[in-house]
Amino acid sequence: MERHRPFTLLARAYDRIMDDVPYEGWARFVLAVLGGEGYFPRSVLELGVGTGNALAPFLERGLDAEGLDASEAMLQIARSKLPGVRLVRADFRDFDLGRRFDLVYSAFDSLNNLTSPEDLRAAFARARAHLHAGGWLAADLNTPEGLRELGREEVWEEEGVRLVYGYDPASGLGRLEAWVNGEAEVHLERGYTPEEVAVLLEALGFGPVFALTYPDAREPDLLADRFWVFARAPA
Numbered sequence: 707m708e709r710h711r712p713f714t715l716l717a718r719a720y721d722r723i724m725d726d727v728p729y730e731g732w733a734r735f736v737l738a739v740l741g742g743e744g745y746f747p748r749s750v751l752e753l754g755v756g757t758g759n760a761l762a763p764f765l766e767r768g769l770d771a772e773g774l775d776a777s778e779a780m781l782q783i784a785r786s787k788l789p790g791v792r793l794v795r796a797d798f799r800d801f802d803l804g805r806r807f808d809l810v811y812s813a814f815d816s817l818n819n820l821t822s823p824e825d826l827r828a829a830f831a832r833a834r835a836h837l838h839a840g841g842w843l844a845a846d847l848n849t850p851e852g853l854r855e856l857g858r859e860e861v862w863e864e865e866g867v868r869l870v871y872g873y874d875p876a877s878g879l880g881r882l883e884a885w886v887n888g889e890a891e892v893h894l895e896r897g898y899t900p901e902e903v904a905v906l907l908e909a910l911g912f913g914p915v916f917a918l919t920y921p922d923a924r925e926p927d928l929l930a931d932r933f934w935v936f937a938r939a940p941a
């Protein structure tokens with residue numbers, strides 16, 4: 707099977723597959739949680755901006771918004787939808803945009819594409835370096851339980867797109883084979899628990915750090931499939 711880099715073939719079908727994703731709800735939720743902390747961001751950087759869907763609600767609210775992503779194919783679509791917005795091709799682990807933001811945002815488990823805690827730590831360190839003092843990180847992540855659950859779904863198919871899910875208990879990695887018009891790309895994801903993520907963030911000086919489920923804003927329990935982590939950069 708010929709393999710393509712992650713989020714190249716899928717870029718063409720991405721928006722069609724994601725048409726029921728609550729991008730607006732996520733933005734409202736994150737801004738409400740931060741508002742509850744007395745924080746009202748005016749600028750935002752999205753890590754893993756993809757085709758721009760998760761950043762759009764912030765632009766609609768007038769925030770100064772930028773995004774970065776490793777996939778040129780995804781960025782091309784985002785650029786056509788969000789003209790005038792700075793969208794940079796870069797890697798979570800070593801990006802340097804030369805400026806700071808009030809909020810670093812990451813939606814739809816983009817950070818789970820980092821398959822080791824060391825890589826996730828590197829991304830959090832870069833996030834911290836791009837936050838103003840007292841700014842916030844808000845990121846949505848899959849748990850190991852969430853990836854195990856997804857692995858049981860096995861196949862999703864629609865109009866030339868076939869998504870084959872799997873989970874390898876030995877490595878703890880979720881695997882997605884995305885077939886688009888007969889060609890495939892493979893995505894690997896590692897699940898993270900709220901506790902693991904909090905340890906990494908607190909070691910970098912973030913605090914407070916807390917996790918909530920969407921949309922009910924509860925503390926995630928052991929069966930939670932995903933959660934939002936909120937972490938404040940040192941003042």
Ligand SMILES: C[S@@+](CC[C@H](N)C(=O)[O-])C[C@H]1O[C@@H](n2cnc3c(N)ncnc32)[C@H](O)[C@@H]1O
Nearest residue numbers: 713754755756760775776777797798814816819
């Ligand atoms: C599931 S998509 C989410 C896109 C968008 N945030 C959304 O909610 O629709 C994950 C995105 O993360 C990007 N990505 C994965 N690993 C990355 C890395 N190491 N550095 C930068 N971007 C990465 C992919 O290219 C992809 O566009």
